[in-house]
Amino acid sequence: xxxxxxxxxxxxxxxxxxxxxxxxxxxxxxxxxxxxxxxxxxxxxxxxxxxxxxxxxxxxxxxxxxxxxxxxxxxxxxxxxxxxxxxxxxxxxxxxxxxxxxxxxxxxxxxxxxxxxxxxxxxxxxxxxxxxxxxxxxx
Amino acid sequence: xxxxxxxxxxxxxxxxxxxxxxxxxxxxxxxxxxxxxxxxxxxxxxxxxxxxxxxxxxxxxxxxx
Numbered sequence: 001x002x003x004x005x006x007x008x009x010x011x012x013x014x015x016x017x018x019x020x021x022x023x024x025x026x027x028x029x030x031x032x033x034x035x036x037x038x039x040x041x042x043x044x045x046x047x048x049x050x051x052x053x054x055x056x057x058x059x060x061x062x063x064x065x066x067x068x069x070x071x072x073x074x075x076x077x078x079x080x081x082x083x084x085x086x087x088x089x090x091x092x093x094x095x096x097x098x099x100x101x102x103x104x105x106x107x108x109x110x111x112x113x114x115x116x117x118x119x120x121x122x123x124x125x126x127x128x129x130x131x132x133x134x135x136x137x138x139x
Numbered sequence: 140x141x142x143x144x145x146x147x148x149x150x151x152x153x154x155x156x157x158x159x160x161x162x163x164x165x166x167x168x169x170x171x172x173x174x175x176x177x178x179x180x181x182x183x184x185x186x187x188x189x190x191x192x193x194x195x196x197x198x199x200x201x202x203x204x
Binding site: 076 | 159168183
């Protein structure tokens with residue numbers, strides 16, 4: 001996909017965020033929703049949408065900026081660094097969450113949150129295994 | 140893997156920024172390549188060699204362990 005079209009897609013997504021966030025905030029304000037957490041989420045979504053809309057609109061108007069962004073995003077060293085960071089974060093999460101679950105199990109304090117943490121570790125490892133098989137077959 | 144990118148760049152009087160723009164990478168990548176901290180992909184190695192008008196093996200020195 002052409003980089004300009006990619007930025008346009010991101011701009012469109014950002015505008016959707018704005019409308020979605022605004023809808024949630026409006027629903028709360030009009031009394032259709034009575035959930036403070038959801039209201040905060042809606043406000044956050046709208047704010048992020050507005051910031052991204054402004055950012056991508058400015059990029060589209062400036063071809064030099066668009067080119068330098070494209071180079072920065074597709075630069076092979078940057079891509080490699082991002083992949084390594086993601087991989088390391090995954091490993092650290094698995095170990096940290098796994099050790100936390102084991103610690104609570106040993107202490108005999110198992111509750112819903114610990115169960116969710118344990119399931120998230122299992123789910124992540126399972127998804128990693130599936131992704132590995134899929135990517136291995138494709139390459 | 141060692142390389143002669145810095146040497147060739149100075150010979151051709153090209154700045155790191157100009158080289159980076161020519162091969163569509165960031166200046167940080169050129170710096171890392173020159174310092175030997177990063178090994179270029181085959182595609183980037185080919186782009187660099189073509190820019191300087193030399194062969195890949197003249198630009199990158201592969202040392203057997």
